[in-house]
Amino acid sequence: MPTTQEVGKRLKEVRKLKEMTLKEVAESSGMSPTHISEIERGKTSPTVGALRRIAGALGKDTAFFVEEEPLPRVSVVKKENRETVLLGSDDDAFVTARALTSGIPAGRVTLVLVDENEGGAFPAHSHDGEEAIVMLAGQARVTVDDDEFMIEPGDCLHFSAKCEHRAVLTGKGKNKALWIQVKPGAIRW
Numbered sequence: 001m002p003t004t005q006e007v008g009k010r011l012k013e014v015r016k017l018k019e020m021t022l023k024e025v026a027e028s029s030g031m032s033p034t035h036i037s038e039i040e041r042g043k044t045s046p047t048v049g050a051l052r053r054i055a056g057a058l059g060k061d062t063a064f065f066v067e068e069e070p071l072p073r074v075s076v077v078k079k080e081n082r083e084t085v086l087l088g089s090d091d092d093a094f095v096t097a098r099a100l101t102s103g104i105p106a107g108r109v110t111l112v113l114v115d116e117n118e119g120g121a122f123p124a125h126s127h128d129g130e131e132a133i134v135m136l137a138g139q140a141r142v143t144v145d146d147d148e149f150m151i152e153p154g155d156c157l158h159f160s161a162k163c164e165h166r167a168v169l170t171g172k173g174k175n176k177a178l179w180i181q182v183k184p185g186a187i188r189w
Contacts, residue, residue, distance in 0.1 A: 018059070108129075125165070
């Protein structure tokens with residue numbers, strides 16, 4: 001969580017970039033210019049409601065101001081810079097994947113490239129949001145609630161992640177899949 005000073009600094013930077021005065025932000029957010037100035041100078045910490053109103057006046061997602069590190073509006077991850085991530089698996093093992101996204105403010109989409117040998121498995125779990133799996137090489141047996149699906153290269157499986165789901169990579173040799181997770185909430189394009 002960023003400090004009060006960092007939140008204020010981010011607010012001021014966005015306001016200046018938008019070429020807005022304190023008075024304009026105050027009028028648009030329904031707050032006083034003095035209070036917004038105190039927030040920008042790190043003298044006071046905004047409530048969630050106040051931050052939401054100011055963010056709305058500035059045309060930003062509230063999350064932009066409270067992310068641990070400010071994230072870029074557009075994220076580019078070059079092939080050679082993909083971060084290796086270990087995804088939890090059965091028997092305290094892990095499935096190796098490469099992060100294809102680094103995140104944007106209030107981002108709700110995560111993409112990883114799974115690259116694992118036969119037998120790699122994801123334990124049964126559920127969570128809010130959606131998932132999709134695009135099989136690139138090999139195959140996987142995916143169970144969603146009580147339904148079992150065999151997916152092969154070119155196949156895509158899309159489901160509500162609220163359903164209990166698990167997957168086992170069953171192709172001989174390397175199995176590759178694009179795994180997409182969409183967190184709950186409206187996606188703003």
